[in-house]
Amino acid sequence: MFRRYPVDMSIIRQDIWRYVLAVLIVIAGFGFFAYFIFSGISDAGSDLAQVVVPGGADLELKEAGEYTVFYESQTFADGKFYSTGEQINGLQIRAVEKATGRDLPVYPPSGNFRYSLGSRIGQSIMAFQVDRPGVYRIEASYAGGSGPEVVLAVGSGFGWKIFSLVLSSLAIVFGSIAFAAIIAVTTYLGRKKAIARQKEEDRIIRGRS
Numbered sequence: 001m002f003r004r005y006p007v008d009m010s011i012i013r014q015d016i017w018r019y020v021l022a023v024l025i026v027i028a029g030f031g032f033f034a035y036f037i038f039s040g041i042s043d044a045g046s047d048l049a050q051v052v053v054p055g056g057a058d059l060e061l062k063e064a065g066e067y068t069v070f071y072e073s074q075t076f077a078d079g080k081f082y083s084t085g086e087q088i089n090g091l092q093i094r095a096v097e098k099a100t101g102r103d104l105p106v107y108p109p110s111g112n113f114r115y116s117l118g119s120r121i122g123q124s125i126m127a128f129q130v131d132r133p134g135v136y137r138i139e140a141s142y143a144g145g146s147g148p149e150v151v152l153a154v155g156s157g158f159g160w161k162i163f164s165l166v167l168s169s170l171a172i173v174f175g176s177i178a179f180a181a182i183i184a185v186t187t188y189l190g191r192k193k194a195i196a197r198q199k200e201e202d203r204i205i206r207g208r209s
Contacts, residue, residue: 018187022180029176036169048122048153050077053091054146056139058098063156066129068109069093069138070122070153077151081119084150088125090143093152095128098135104128122153130156 048070051057061067071091074083095104109127130136138154 015187015191018183022183022187025176025180025183029173029180032176033169033173036172048155050075051138051140051152051154052077053140053150053152054142056094056137058135058137059154060133060135061130061154061156062133064130064132065156066127067095067154067156068113068124069106069126069128070113070115070155071125072120072122072151072153074119074121075151075153076119082149082151084148088147088150090147091125091140091150092143093126093138093140096137096139098137104130104136120153 049057049059050072051059071088072082073085076082093106095106096102097104106126106128109124111124113124115122138152140152
């Protein structure tokens with residue numbers, strides 16, 4: 001009389017744990033994505049030096065390259081919260097190299113970039129080129145002589161930092177999904193192979209009985 005061999009429960013338990021591991025890897029991937037996005041954007045925001053205008057400030061710019069001036073319509077600076085709307089008509093910006101007194105050309109940015117970092121909302125309005133690291137005076141005034149007190153933020157490569165941060169974070173997510181998929185597929189194919197092998201053994205035993 002034909003007798004079916006019992007299923008190896010240890011193998012089934014291993015398969016279950018592999019599926020659980022695959023799910024945990026995906027969850028961990030999304031967790032790392034959220035962590036890197038939050039911490040990375042916070043770090044990128046801290047690289048933006050703030051200047052309250054009308055007026056100015058001396059900034060130590062540590063790298064040569066193009067710097068972007070952002071208008072922060074909502075922000076927190078010098079112990080004060082600012083919410084000044086979108087219009088800053090007639091604001092004139094100067095960038096001066098302190099060591100030489102040379103005025104740097106200030107021009108519109110190559111692209112329109114906006115950001116929202118917690119309580120800070122900013123938009124690119126101007127840019128200037130720095131040939132060498134050093135201390136630079138950033139100041140602004142209104143063409144008409146008076147205007148609202150607002151906050152400017154100055155930084156280099158801010159848009160690229162955010163873009164590369166998002167790309168690397170997405171790579172973590174898709175990498176975790178791909179790794180989990182490999183585990184799930186190999187587990188499924190292994191189980192399917194084991195079932196087929198068991199059926200073949202049953203068929204052979206049935207033929208002998």
